Every structure is written in structure tokens, then in C-alpha cells.
Amino acid sequence: xxxxxxxxxxxxxxxxxxxxxxxxxxxxxxxxxxxxxxxxxxxxxxxxxxxxxxxxxxxxxxxxxxxxxxxxxxxxxxxxxxxxxxxxxxxxxxxxxxxxxxxxxxxxxxxxxxxxxxxxxxxxxxxxxxxxxxxxxxxxxxxxxxxxxxxxxxxxxxxxxxxxxxxxxxxxxxxxxxxxxxxxxxxxxxxxxxxxxxxxxxxxxxxxxxxxxxxxxxxxxxxxxxxxxxxxxxxxxxxxxxxxxxxxxxxxxxxxxxxxxxxxxxxxxxxxxxxxxxxxxxxxxxxxxxxxxxxxxxxxxxxxxxxxxxxxxxxxxxxxxxxxxxxxxxxxxxxxxxxxxxxxxxxxxxxxxxxxxxxxxxxxxxxxxxxxxxxxxxxxxxxxxxxxxxxxxxxxxxxxxxxxxxxxxxxxxxxxxxxxxxxxxxxxxxxxxxxxxxxxxxxxxxxxxxxxxxxxxxxxxxxxxxxxxxxxxxxxxxxxxxxxxxxxxxxxxxxxxxxxxxxxxxxxxxxxxxxxxxxxxxxxxxxxx
Amino acid sequence: xxxxxxxxxxxxxxxxxxxxxxxxxxxxxxxxxxxxxxxxxxxxxxxxxxxxxxxxxxxxxxxxxxxxxxxxxxxxxxxxxxxxxxxxxxxxxxxxxxxxxxxxxxxxxxxxxxxxxxxxxxxxxxxxxxxxxxxxxxxxxxxxxxxxxxxxxxxx
Numbered sequence: 001x002x003x004x005x006x007x008x009x010x011x012x013x014x015x016x017x018x019x020x021x022x023x024x025x026x027x028x029x030x031x032x033x034x035x036x037x038x039x040x041x042x043x044x045x046x047x048x049x050x051x052x053x054x055x056x057x058x059x060x061x062x063x064x065x066x067x068x069x070x071x072x073x074x075x076x077x078x079x080x081x082x083x084x085x086x087x088x089x090x091x092x093x094x095x096x097x098x099x100x101x102x103x104x105x106x107x108x109x110x111x112x113x114x115x116x117x118x119x120x121x122x123x124x125x126x127x128x129x130x131x132x133x134x135x136x137x138x139x140x141x142x143x144x145x146x147x148x149x150x151x152x153x154x155x156x157x158x159x160x161x162x163x164x165x166x167x168x169x170x171x172x173x174x175x176x177x178x179x180x181x182x183x184x185x186x187x188x189x190x191x192x193x194x195x196x197x198x199x200x201x202x203x204x205x206x207x208x209x210x211x212x213x214x215x216x217x218x219x220x221x222x223x224x225x226x227x228x229x230x231x232x233x234x235x236x237x238x239x240x241x242x243x244x245x246x247x248x249x250x251x252x253x254x255x256x257x258x259x260x261x262x263x264x265x266x267x268x269x270x271x272x273x274x275x276x277x278x279x280x281x282x283x284x285x286x287x288x289x290x291x292x293x294x295x296x297x298x299x300x301x302x303x304x305x306x307x308x309x310x311x312x313x314x315x316x317x318x319x320x321x322x323x324x325x326x327x328x329x330x331x332x333x334x335x336x337x338x339x340x341x342x343x344x345x346x347x348x349x350x351x352x353x354x355x356x357x358x359x360x361x362x363x364x365x366x367x368x369x370x371x372x373x374x375x376x377x378x379x380x381x382x383x384x385x386x387x388x389x390x391x392x393x394x395x396x397x398x399x400x401x402x403x404x405x406x407x408x409x410x411x412x413x414x415x416x417x418x419x420x421x422x423x424x425x426x427x428x429x430x431x432x433x434x435x436x437x438x439x440x441x442x443x444x445x446x447x448x449x450x451x452x453x454x455x456x457x458x459x460x461x462x463x464x465x466x467x468x469x470x471x472x473x474x475x476x477x478x479x480x481x482x483x484x485x486x487x488x489x490x491x492x493x494x495x496x497x498x499x500x501x502x503x504x505x506x507x508x509x510x511x512x513x514x515x516x517x518x519x520x521x522x523x524x525x526x527x528x529x
Numbered sequence: 530x531x532x533x534x535x536x537x538x539x540x541x542x543x544x545x546x547x548x549x550x551x552x553x554x555x556x557x558x559x560x561x562x563x564x565x566x567x568x569x570x571x572x573x574x575x576x577x578x579x580x581x582x583x584x585x586x587x588x589x590x591x592x593x594x595x596x597x598x599x600x601x602x603x604x605x606x607x608x609x610x611x612x613x614x615x616x617x618x619x620x621x622x623x624x625x626x627x628x629x630x631x632x633x634x635x636x637x638x639x640x641x642x643x644x645x646x647x648x649x650x651x652x653x654x655x656x657x658x659x660x661x662x663x664x665x666x667x668x669x670x671x672x673x674x675x676x677x678x679x680x681x682x683x684x685x
Contacts, residue, residue, distance in 0.1 A: 088634060211616055215615050228605040234599055275631065500564045508566075
């Protein structure tokens, strides 16, 4: 499995050339804050849909899903469905309205009606927390993957990944991040499609046959086709479902993508593209996971690791001719390169989100009170990007041998308990106040954190005080309660007065930030007074 | 060297002031009567029309998903019934759930494009015609301002 070969170097070189070409092209649009943070708002709906697919699917997500299906069959597939349903929440409750209301960050939209300093600080701190945790989990995944597939040292792999994403973000900003996501999603979709068709061809293009064969090879036998191998408890499962569905609607790196499109119509179409593409990719992933169970030998299943994360590369290698064969080496190299591109694009998207919170929300808007020149804002953006990358690398070093599986669920729970309630209430509840928003974020983060620490996955003792594996069932309602409590205790007449402005702007796009691209024209009736 | 610094700064500032020019937001935010638009019956109708799609569609999707989860955890025998080969009822329901999500999202995009967007255009044209450009119509009618005429032509 391990060891670089000639193919690996060749394929990585091709990938490098491709991404450098993107980088060069993406610097053409000029340099101002709108270009850096929002790609000039000139990305089209379908392009953004593909980029959103890339933003959402990390290497860990795809490999993890294959592994879960290999090990737990039906429940592995069931786990992934929640994310897809989450996009319905994105589309209905945030999506196009956020595009109309916002500028570069979520806080830009909220502070149209809510108090600048407190809300920006709370929301930006929360965005930083979510982004840095996502960054660490993905860097860990990328490092371990490169170590396993290419055979380089974990720390070197992490540093290579960090240097690579820094180049894209610092030089090209959101434009190069977007195109990196598009290329990555296309490559990832391509190899997923090829492997899935290969697996299906081996089973005569009959899903029933594939499933039967997988069950025949599973240690659980027929139980492999039934639910109950991974998700065993109703309360835990529903809690996980809530975290996945509403967490997607609160993920800052995904929401930031909405500011890159021309108008709300493009925001809407980008979500429908993303939902269709992600749905297809998940169905293909199910086929690959089942194929891994049906066709991998017991020793290969063992080599896929305790969580099955390396099942997909094992399957690719075997289908293409086996260990050491010409085809096996070639496909493994291609797979490793795409997995690396996947991780790279994902962390680039996360880092630019974190930088937007630190640089645009906290530095430019709170510390400097918005009186910052465009050039200075871009310079600060680059500096914060480097700073966040360094923090991410150091944290990734620290967690090398730790089990941080719980972090993924925790991140989604935090996003679902903070950004989701705050955004929905800011857009929909007239009496929602500044203190309500701050209290909502605090309640959401603290409750998710405390409940996770006390949960079975993290608590060191044998009897965890809380039985819930994912905190969302309690922390999401607590997030809403925090919003309500703060709004009732400290009403905010200014926020109430400006409710109409935010609601009308979000619904109609009157006053929405225009595209700065010279190519596009403004839609009639919008943005121009 | 030290005396250069202060003289350079003011020279450097003006071209970088794009940030100050770009958002048309503060003047627009003050000149528009947002509350009047919000009270407008046409705006209320737009919100109601969106709500009439979103509420049932969201309920269907979330009920289907969480119902499916609860069913999966509590009745594995039922979902484990084979339909053809190893293809079980559970997998069939999962595919149906995917189809529901796709249908709801594509339907939303379609209705948004064909119904809500034209509604918003009309609303914006009304808001601008009423508050922003009172002289637009007479000018266009007399033909003294071709610029206004072409702009009106674009919006229709």
C-alpha cells in the first residue's frame, strides 16, 4: 500500500501544474476586498453549486463514508443521508436570503439590524472555533492519508498541505479557492463514478446482486443489510440527525459561498446543483462501500484500518490489478493525488472562512470601526490567513496520535446550535435583539461543549454523566432559548426598527451588494437606487 | 526618509478608497422607506407565497428523514425485508428519500425562477417608481431623456 512510485510523482506533478494554472488565472480579476473575500460576486449558480459540493465533501467525509458502509452496511449509508437533507434547510432558511443580506461574512448580514461590536465578536469567535476545528480534523486526515498512500512522514505531510493551501488563499483569495473546489469536485466525482461503475460491472449492474454478495462476505451475514449495526438508540440517532441537518445550515465555510454569486437566483440554483451532485456522489459512495465489502479479501479489509478509512484505496488498487501491478500502482497514485486535492481544497475553503472572521469582522469592523482602506483589508486578510495556518499546523501536530472522531459530530452540533438559530431568528423575528444573538451563540457553544465533554465518546471514566453521544438534541433548543431569553431580557428598539430593512432586503434583494465583475450586468431594479 | 513618509500617505490614500465608494448602502438604507415596503400588500403576498411552498415542503422532508431514522432504529426486521436480491426495503426507502429531497429542491428552484423572481421584479419596479424616480415617467414620455427611456426598457 505504501511507498511512492514513479506514477505517484507523475500524477502529483500533473495535479500541481493544473492548480498552478488555476492560481495564475485567478489573479486576473484585480485585488480588492470583494475579489478576495467573495470572488467579485461573479461566480455563476452552477459553478458555485459544484464549488459548494467541493466545499462540503472533505477527503475524510468521502473515505469515512466508504469505511462506515464497509463496516456497518445499512447504517453507514443512513449516516450520510442527514447531510443531504441538511441542504434543504440551507435552501429554505438561509441560502438566497443570506446572499441578499450579506456582504463577506454572516456577521455582515446580522449587523444590518443588530449591534455591530457584540454580534460581530460573538459570531466571528464562533466561526473561528468551527473553522479551526474543521481545519485540524482535515489536516489530521490529510496527513494520515498521505502517510499511508505516499509514504511520507505525518508532520511533513501536514506542512506540505498547509504550504499548498496558503499559496492558494494568500495569492488568489476566494477566486482561486472557488476554482480549486471546482477542480477538486470534478476530479473526486470522476474517480468516484469510475470506481462505482467498475464495482457495478463486477456485479452485472444489479444492485441487488451487489448487496447480496456484500452480505455474503460480511461477518454479520444478513444483519449487514439491516439497520442497527451502528445506530442503535433512537435518542442518539435523532440527536445525530439534528446535528447533521441543521449543522449544514450553520457551517460558515458553506455559507460564505453564497456571497460569491451574482444574486439570490444564482444562490438558489447553486444549492439545487449542489444537492443533486452531492446526492449522486453519495449514491456512488454507497456502491463503493458495498463493493469494498463484497470484493475485498479479509486481509485487505484489515489493511483498511479500524475505521475502514483506507477501504476505498484498497478497492481501487485491487480492481486495477492488485498490489505491485502496473494498473494498481497507477490507480493508487491517481487516487492519492485526488484525495490530496480534496483535502487541500477543503482546508483552503475553511481557512479563508476563518480569516474572514478574524480579519474582516474582528480587525476591520470592530477594532478599526470599518474605517479601513480596501488595500489594507486585503493585506490583513493575508496576514491572518498565515496566522491561522500556523495555529492549524501546530494543533494538527498535537493531535497526531489522538482519537478525535468525536470532533466531527461536535463541530456540526456547534454550527447547528449557534449560527442556525441566530440566522433564522435575525431574518424572521422582529423582537430578536443584540443581546439575544450573543446569548444564543454563548448558550449554543457552551452547551454543546459541556455535553460533549460529559458524553460517552470523551468522558474518561466508565460512567459518563450524559448518555447522549451527540449534544444537538439538547444544545440546539438551548441555542434558541438563549436567543429568546436575551431578546426578552434586553429588548433592542434599534434592532426592532431595522427589522424591516433586513427582512425586505433579504427577501427582495433591494440594496443587496452588487457584483463587481465587469462582465456581468446588474439585474434590473436591484442595488441601484 | 522620515520626512517622506507623511507626504507619501495622502498620495497613496485616494486610489485605495474603493472600499468607501463601493457600497451604495448607507444612502439607500436611509432614502428608502423599508417599513412601507414591508407593509405593502404585494410584499406580504410574496412572503405568503414563499411560505406556502416552504412550510409543507420542509415538513415533508424533515418528517420523512426523521421518520425514516426512527423507523430504522426501531424496526430493523421490517427494513431488512428483501425485495430483490440483497436490495431491502430499507435501501428502497433511502432511495425514495433521495428522490423526495431532489424533487423538493428542484421544485423550489423552478418556482423561485418562474414565480417569485418576476414578483420581486415587479415589487422593485414599484418601489423605485414610487419613491426613487418620480420624474421618470413624464421624462420618458416626452422623450427628452433617452437614457431614462432605455433604462425603463431594460427593466420591462
